[in-house]
Amino acid sequence: xxxxxxxxxxxxANGGETVALDDVDLTIExxxxxxxxxxxxxxxxxxxxxxxxxERPTEGQVLIDxxxxxxxxxxxxxxxxxxxxxxxxxxxxxxxRTVEANVRFPLELAKVRRTTAAKEVRYTRExxxxxxxxxxxxxxxxxxxxAYPSQLSGGQKQRVAIARALATKPKYLLCDEATSALDPNTxxxxxxxxxxxxxxxxxxIVVITHEMKVVESICTDVAVIxxxxxxxxxxxxxxxxxxxxxxxKELIIPNLIRSxxxxxxxxxxxxxxxxxSDTPVISGLALRYGIAVNILYADTKNIDGKTFGxxxxxxxxxxxxxxxxxxxxxAQNVIFKEEL
Amino acid sequence: xxxxxxxxxxxGFALGVWETLYMTVVxxxxxxxxxxxxxxxxxxxxxxxxxxxxxxxxxxxxxVNILRSIPFIILxxxxxxxxxxxxxxxxxxxxxxxxxxVAAAPYVARMVESSVxxxxxxxxxxxxxxxxxxxQIIRKVYLPEAKPSLIVGAVISTVTVIGYxxxxxxxxxxGLGAIAVTQARPSNAEDVIWLCVALIVIIVQIIQxxxxxxxxxxxxxxxxxxxxxxxxxxxxxxxxNKEISV
Numbered sequence: 203x204x205x206x207x208x209x210x211x212x213x214x215a216n217g218g219e220t221v222a223l224d225d226v227d228l229t230i231e232x233x234x235x236x237x238x239x240x241x242x243x244x245x246x247x248x249x250x251x252x253x254x255x256x257e258r259p260t261e262g263q264v265l266i267d268x269x270x271x272x273x274x275x276x277x278x279x280x281x282x283x284x285x286x287x288x289x290x291x292x293x294x295x296x297x298x299r300t301v302e303a304n305v306r307f308p309l310e311l312a313k314v315r316r317t318t319a320a321k322e323v324r325y326t327r328e329x330x331x332x333x334x335x336x337x338x339x340x341x342x343x344x345x346x347x348x349a350y351p352s353q354l355s356g357g358q359k360q361r362v363a364i365a366r367a368l369a370t371k372p373k374y375l376l377c378d379e380a381t382s383a384l385d386p387n388t389x390x391x392x393x394x395x396x397x398x399x400x401x402x403x404x405x406x407i408v409v410i411t412h413e414m415k416v417v418e419s420i421c422t423d424v425a426v427i428x429x430x431x432x433x434x435x436x437x438x439x440x441x442x443x444x445x446x447x448x449x450x451k452e453l454i455i456p457n458l459i460r461s462x463x464x465x466x467x468x469x470x471x472x473x474x475x476x477x478x479s480d481t482p483v484i485s486g487l488a489l490r491y492g493i494a495v496n497i498l499y500a501d502t503k504n505i506d507g508k509t510f511g512x513x514x515x516x517x518x519x520x521x522x523x524x525x526x527x528x529x530x531x532x533a534q535n536v537i538f539k540e541e542l
Numbered sequence: 543x544x545x546x547x548x549x550x551x552x553x554g555f556a557l558g559v560w561e562t563l564y565m566t567v568v569x570x571x572x573x574x575x576x577x578x579x580x581x582x583x584x585x586x587x588x589x590x591x592x593x594x595x596x597x598x599x600x601x602x603x604x605x606v607n608i609l610r611s612i613p614f615i616i617l618x619x620x621x622x623x624x625x626x627x628x629x630x631x632x633x634x635x636x637x638x639x640x641x642x643x644v645a646a647a648p649y650v651a652r653m654v655e656s657s658v659x660x661x662x663x664x665x666x667x668x669x670x671x672x673x674x675x676x677x678q679i680i681r682k683v684y685l686p687e688a689k690p691s692l693i694v695g696a697v698i699s700t701v702t703v704i705g706y707x708x709x710x711x712x713x714x715x716x717g718l719g720a721i722a723v724t725q726a727r728p729s730n731a732e733d734v735i736w737l738c739v740a741l742i743v744i745i746v747q748i749i750q751x752x753x754x755x756x757x758x759x760x761x762x763x764x765x766x767x768x769x770x771x772x773x774x775x776x777x778x779x780x781x782x783n784k785e786i787s788v
Contacts, residue, residue, distance in 0.1 A: 254671055256671060284672060286671070287671075290667070290668060294665045294667065295665070296665060296683065297665075298686050298761075299686070307669075307672070310682065311675075312673065350763075352762065376671075
């Protein structure tokens with residue numbers, strides 16, 4: 203479990219001070235895929251670097267499985283870092299090493315404790331070779347073992363980086379804007395790989411991103427960061443259905459907010475969070491009660507026969523009709539909220 | 543053909559070439575042994591380096607700058623007593639080698655510093671995230687990743703040393719420079735001067751071309767087809783403006 207307690211990070215440069223993180227509390231349970239989302243400059247990159255102490259918090263605690271990283275000795279910190287893999291937006295591969303040598307790199311750095319020996323020893327050549335083979339197989343790049351990074355595409359480079367990050371069998375994997383430099387298709391395939399790693403290897407994943415789609419497609423939990431603080435956090439299904447904070451609304455349903463603001467009159471916001479199946483709710487209104495409502499905004503999608511997303515409809519001015527609409531929606535188990 | 547030219551003959555010029563190469567190679571090698579760790583030290587103790595030690599960085603930086611700003615011909619004169627104390631003599635090739643080392647080591651240090659600083663910070667950060675120690679980062683990230691650039695720096699330093707070595711005549715050392723300045727000039731043996739110049743140019747050319755060829759061959763970023771080279775380039779630029787949100 204990763205816990206951040208009252209983490210504050212202040213950069214001081216040229217006499218001025220910049221607060222990058224302010225009183226951040228987060229708990230990331232084992233097995234989660236935890237999304238941290240925010241606009242650029244919100245502090246999310248600093249936040250993820252505080253988890254493995256690449257950035258040392260000015261105040262607060264960083265607990266990894268109960269151990270406070272801000273208090274441990276240097277040697278122990280390096281050990282703990284080996285149990286936390288990390289991948290980056292720009293992949294950060296060693297350009298002068300082949301793919302397999304890149305994946306081998308963390309193994310060269312690390313020592314392992316063997317049950318038979320009291321002291322820690324280096325991995326043997328054979329162990330490294332075998333592990334590298336497994337990892338390249340896992341990320342689907344076994345045929346590129348001898349290639350150099352400059353010969354690979356962005357998606358392939360990120361796969362190498364993932365293999366490298368997993369070499370020492372870490373319990374956690376931090377992803378800092380890992381898909382931001384990739385095209386949509388490649389992003390999907392990398393996200394699929396991460397999801398697979400989470401499910402099959404049980405690696406807890408922390409995903410830093412500014413893209414909603416990333417959180418939507420793989421995360422179980424999400425925290426929204428705004429101006430150095432956690433604005434909102436919770437299960438993705440909850441936060442995405444009912445974003446509370448202004449920033450979360452802005453990020454999750456920007457067009458919806460815009461359409462609410464641009465038209466007058468009473469409106470209803472409908473939330474589809476997968477609990478009702480694919481019934482034509484709005485056409486039902488027209489067919490049953492002869493009430494035609496204006497759809498001001500709709501962004502819904504169908505996943506496994508369930509509807510997810512948001513819709514905004516204009517409420518009829520006639521109060522009776524408006525009541526009918528609400529009753530009909532309630533009968534259909536649609537969650538709705540009146541908005542002005 | 544001047545009298546000096548025939549006097550020197552093949553053997554005279556061959557000795558000149560040999561002495562120039564000997565002084566250059568020995569002093570460049572020793573200067574590199576001193577300059578490499580100094581350059582790494584300058585890089586990692588920098589304010590935003592791996593292990594910032596600002597006072598040490600300032601002191602080493604100042605010494606390096608002072609030594610680099612003294613014109614070599616003046617440095618030779620200044621170093622005469624120092625050379626006598628350390629090498630035991632202030633004349634001849636050995637004294638010259640000592641002076642060349644003093645002049646070249648700070649130069650190498652700056653070259654190494656700039657090569658190492660070129661290594662992508664993101665890659666260093668990745669190594670840190672894997673629990674690499676500072677020493678491991680130097681040995682497994684900085685040096686291998688900067689290798690092509692380090693080789694280019696070494697070539698440039700060596701060529702500079704060849705130029706300096708021509709002043710060996712001032713301390714009664716040998717080599718092509720000494721032949722041209724102390725023997726050929728007083729007797730107006732222009733053919734000797736021009737042959738010495740030509741030989742130095744050839745030596746420089748060979749070292750330069752050889753060094754660049756090795757540097758290019760070891761660089762894995764630009765190997766492969768033209769297409770791959772193109773594909774690799776924009777990515778390099780991206781690395782430079784790595785965004786860290788604050």
